[in-house]
Amino acid sequence: MQKNTEEKIKYRKIQRRKHTTFVLFLVVLLVLITIGYASLATVLNINGNTTIGKVEWNIHFQNVQIVDNNCNIVSGAQIVDAEQTKVEYTIKLEDLDERYEFTVDVVNTGTLDGILESAILGGLSTEARKYLNYTVTYADGSAITNGAELKHGEHVTLRVIVEFRDDLTKDDLPTEEETFTLTYQMKYIQK
Amino acid sequence: MKRTSKYFVLGILLVMGISLGYALISSTLTINGTASVKSNTFSVIWSKVEDETITGSVGKEIISPATISADKTTINFSVKLDKPGDAYQFKAYRKNAGSIDATLDSTNPVEVIGMYDLGTTTLKYDKIFLSILDPTQTSNPNTNIYHNLTLAPDLLANKENYVVVKLEYTDDLEASDLLAEDLTLDLSIKLNYVQKK
Numbered sequence: 001m002q003k004n005t006e007e008k009i010k011y012r013k014i015q016r017r018k019h020t021t022f023v024l025f026l027v028v029l030l031v032l033i034t035i036g037y038a039s040l041a042t043v044l045n046i047n048g049n050t051t052i053g054k055v056e057w058n059i060h061f062q063n064v065q066i067v068d069n070n071c072n073i074v075s076g077a078q079i080v081d082a083e084q085t086k087v088e089y090t091i092k093l094e095d096l097d098e099r100y101e102f103t104v105d106v107v108n109t110g111t112l113d114g115i116l117e118s119a120i121l122g123g124l125s126t127e128a129r130k131y132l133n134y135t136v137t138y139a140d141g142s143a144i145t146n147g148a149e150l151k152h153g154e155h156v157t158l159r160v161i162v163e164f165r166d167d168l169t170k171d172d173l174p175t176e177e178e179t180f181t182l183t184y185q186m187k188y189i190q191k
Numbered sequence: 192m193k194r195t196s197k198y199f200v201l202g203i204l205l206v207m208g209i210s211l212g213y214a215l216i217s218s219t220l221t222i223n224g225t226a227s228v229k230s231n232t233f234s235v236i237w238s239k240v241e242d243e244t245i246t247g248s249v250g251k252e253i254i255s256p257a258t259i260s261a262d263k264t265t266i267n268f269s270v271k272l273d274k275p276g277d278a279y280q281f282k283a284y285r286k287n288a289g290s291i292d293a294t295l296d297s298t299n300p301v302e303v304i305g306m307y308d309l310g311t312t313t314l315k316y317d318k319i320f321l322s323i324l325d326p327t328q329t330s331n332p333n334t335n336i337y338h339n340l341t342l343a344p345d346l347l348a349n350k351e352n353y354v355v356v357k358l359e360y361t362d363d364l365e366a367s368d369l370l371a372e373d374l375t376l377d378l379s380i381k382l383n384y385v386q387k388k
Contacts, residue, residue: 042234042293044381046266046356049255049268050375050376051270051271052374053250053272053373054369054374055273055275057366057369
């Protein structure tokens with residue numbers, strides 16, 4: 001009886017050894033298969049070093065110069081915001097020979113060239129246009145046109161004039177005091 | 192004693208007789224085969240770079256032109272995109288120089304490293320667009336990183352075609368999008384080819 005038990009134990013040991021050998025064989029086989037598969041793969045590389053340059057976009061007003069202040073000036077033309085993109089003024093024109101004129105530079109201190117996408121003059125009613133002139137031109141009097149370039153590092157000077165027209169008839173004149181908010185908006189985009 | 196010896200001799204003769212008898216009725220079956228295995232190679236390489244161009248502002252620059260490495264598995268380049276609207280591109284010819292058909296790995300065909308902040312999906316700079324295009328396939332590169340290579344993933348033995356690699360600094364941006372300092376992107380584009388099953 002005891003002999004039989006010892007033989008069984010011996011038999012199991014042999015079986016276990018066989019299993020272990022088989023498992024090891026499988027592992028080795030798997031490793032070989034993996035190596036075999038990996039050897040049939042290729043990675044094609046593209047390595048790039050790209051530097052993106054720092055860029056600054058900065059077009060703003062600068063250097064307001066009053067040319068003619070022959071009128072009642074409540075507050076003279078001046079740049080009013082930190083970004084220097086707004087000029088404001090408040091005047092009263094009381095006599096027909098009164099006018100207000102100033103110049104202001106538009107400067108491009110950024111690194112990108114700009115182009116004028118739009119320039120819109122506003123604030124005068126049809127009625128008011130009969131007796132009031134409100135114009136914005138370049139300093140030499142030439143018209144400002146869309147598409148005008150403003151390269152980086154360069155500037156242009158604008159001339160702003162508010163005055164009574166000199167071809168008035170008595171019917172054109174206002175009968176009551178009127179207040180206008182005159183605007184001029186320039187939109188620059190990257191060239 | 193004599194009787195014992197007789198039995199012993201008789202026993203030996205009997206065993207010999209059985210062995211002889213067994214040998215006489217046995218056969219040996221043999222299969223002899225000759226198998227030859229054809230030599231094969233698996234080789235997918237970059238074969239050439241053509242039409243390298245950079246367009247846009249004055250400050251744009253190809254610092255180091257796209258060049259294929261000695262082992263023909265890597266293309267290296269270095270460029271500067273100075274202003275919005277600058278763009279750089281080249282044609283990279285891929286060739287299956289082996290005898291085994293190849294295809295892009297279906298689980299991981301193309302990898303792009305270097306466009307994102309490390310360990311995140313946040314683009315280092317979302318105004319740069321990278322595309323890797325197979326010109327024979329349709330494309331719609333409306334994302335920062337785009338490729339259409341999986342539309343035709345196979346590269347059969349002895350075949351060659353090209354992809355167009357393009358980097359573009361978009362000009363569709365606001366003032367707040369602009370960089371205060373130069374930014375360097377070290378890009379790595381990997382095309383993972385495996386044997387076509």
